Amino acid sequence: MKQPLIVEGANIISLFCRLSVHMKKNLPLRPSEIGLLIYTVKSETPVTPIMAANYFKVSKPMIAGMVKQLSATGYLTKTPSEHDRRSYTLTPTASAKALTEEVYDEYFKDMRRLLSGMGEKKFQDMLHLLAEANTLLLEKENE
Structure with missing residues (x-):
């Protein structure tokens, strides 16, 4: 059974955050x-x-x-x-x-990996979409 889009989105974003925030121990x-x-x-x-x-x-x-x-x-x-x-x-x-x-270098390692693996165009598209999402969430937070 396919998950609702909102649940799938939450799971994908949650995993991304966990993977991209790892730091040196x-x-x-x-x-x-x-x-x-x-x-x-x-x-x-x-x-x-x-x-x-x-x-x-x-x-x-x-x-x-x-x-x-x-x-x-x-x-x-x-x-x-x-x-x-x-x-x-x-x-x-x-x-x-x-x-x-x-x-x-460790702090930005994942961003370099994404840029390298996705290519500049897809990486810029991802950043644009994330910036748009941040703007929407910040607007809601400031209401």
């Missing part, structure tokens, strides 16, 4: 924290918590929790803003840069 941080470190290390401009929240499409309190953890473990420091004492930028430490260098 024994890392000292969660994947979301690794993502924030990569963002701060690779950014060409100083990153604020609001910039990070907007980039990852999450709440500022969620970023604040990650910043607290990453600061406590020596991966980020908060650098006060020269213009607004209430604001600060996230400065990655040498430990953050070393960890980012270590995990960066």
Whole structure:
């Protein structure tokens, strides 16, 4: 008996998420924290918590929790803003840069594998459809 399309879609997306989010074992941080470190290390401009929240499409309190953890473990420091004492930028430490260098290739390995296996056209089509789906889900979330 064929599954309803919604159930089939949920199963396919669930499997994709599980397969594409695997990370190196024994890392000292969660994947979301690794993502924030990569963002701060690779950014060409100083990153604020609001910039990070907007980039990852999450709440500022969620970023604040990650910043607290990453600061406590020596991966980020908060650098006060020269213009607004209430604001600060996230400065990655040498430990953050070393960890980012270590995990960066692993973090994007699955995307390179998909690009290679699917070809550029199909990969771009997949990204376009996922971006459209994200937009629809974010609209619903913000209602």
